[in-house]
Amino acid sequence: EVQLVESGGGLVKPGGSLRLSCAASGFTFSNAWMSWVRQAPGKGLEWVGRIKSKTDGGTTDYTAPVKGRFTVSRDDSKNTLYLQMNSLKTEDTAVYFCATHGEYGDFPDYWGQGTLVTVSS
Amino acid sequence: EIVLTQSPATLSLSPGERATLSCRAGQSVSNYLAWYQQKPGQAPRLLIYDASKRATGIPTRFSGSGSGTDFTLTISSLEPEDFAVYYCQQRSIWPLTFGGGTKVEIK
Numbered sequence: 001e002v003q004l005v006e007s008g009g010g011l012v013k014p015g016g017s018l019r020l021s022c023a024a025s026g027f028t029f030s031n032a033w034m035s036w037v038r039q040a041p042g043k044g045l046e047w048v049g050r051i052k053s054k055t056d057g058g059t060t061d062y063t064a065p066v067k068g069r070f071t072v073s074r075d076d077s078k079n080t081l082y083l084q085m086n087s088l089k090t091e092d093t094a095v096y097f098c099a100t101h102g103e104y105g106d107f108p109d110y111w112g113q114g115t116l117v118t119v120s121s
Numbered sequence: 122e123i124v125l126t127q128s129p130a131t132l133s134l135s136p137g138e139r140a141t142l143s144c145r146a147g148q149s150v151s152n153y154l155a156w157y158q159q160k161p162g163q164a165p166r167l168l169i170y171d172a173s174k175r176a177t178g179i180p181t182r183f184s185g186s187g188s189g190t191d192f193t194l195t196i197s198s199l200e201p202e203d204f205a206v207y208y209c210q211q212r213s214i215w216p217l218t219f220g221g222g223t224k225v226e227i228k
């Protein structure tokens with residue numbers, strides 16, 4: 001059974017940093033492209049970033065609102081995905097989901113339950 | 122960035138009725154479009170991919186159609202568990218984007 005479990009969310013002040021983790025199990029993590037998607041309270045879904053498998057180059061892509069501030073990385077030896085968030089802004093307040101790109105490619109089919117990040121003074 | 126516009130924002134229907142949801146892309150996405158269902162406090166669930174193909178385990182009452190810029194998700198007969206928010210998503214080009222969502226609520 002595929003499981004994705006996010007952790008690391010919490011309250012942080014504007015300008016601060018936070019690192020989220022996503023522990024994966026039930027599939028071959030090293031072969032999977034992975035993404036972070038966020039959802040502000042009461043709002044819609046927004047892509048944050050994606051990382052390809054190392055066999056596909058291991059490259060990362062980001063959306064404009066987070067580029068230069070957020071970094072997606074992976075540790076295949078630990079089956080874990082990370083999101084390093086720096087220079088946080090109040091508009092980064094959201095539930096952050098990790099998701100795996102499985103048999104449907106860039107339509108992620110397995111998602112974690114999400115972790116809430118609140119940026120407030 | 123490809124903007125996806127969903128309509129209506131809210132759809133008020135009764136169980137057993139047919140639901141028709143629309144997603145319009147700002148430029149052609151070919152058939153690279155998916156539909157997700159999200160219930161409160163839950164992660165999104167993939168329903169339809171490549172515009173018209175049902176994901177594994179999705180009931181046949183869910184169907185998708187369209188190509189290019191205009192897409193439709195149809196729920197043939199609403200079950201109580203289908204009342205939720207539905208999002209479309211394109212994978213034609215990066216950044217991957219979602220529509221703003223349609224809430225299907227009980228009338």
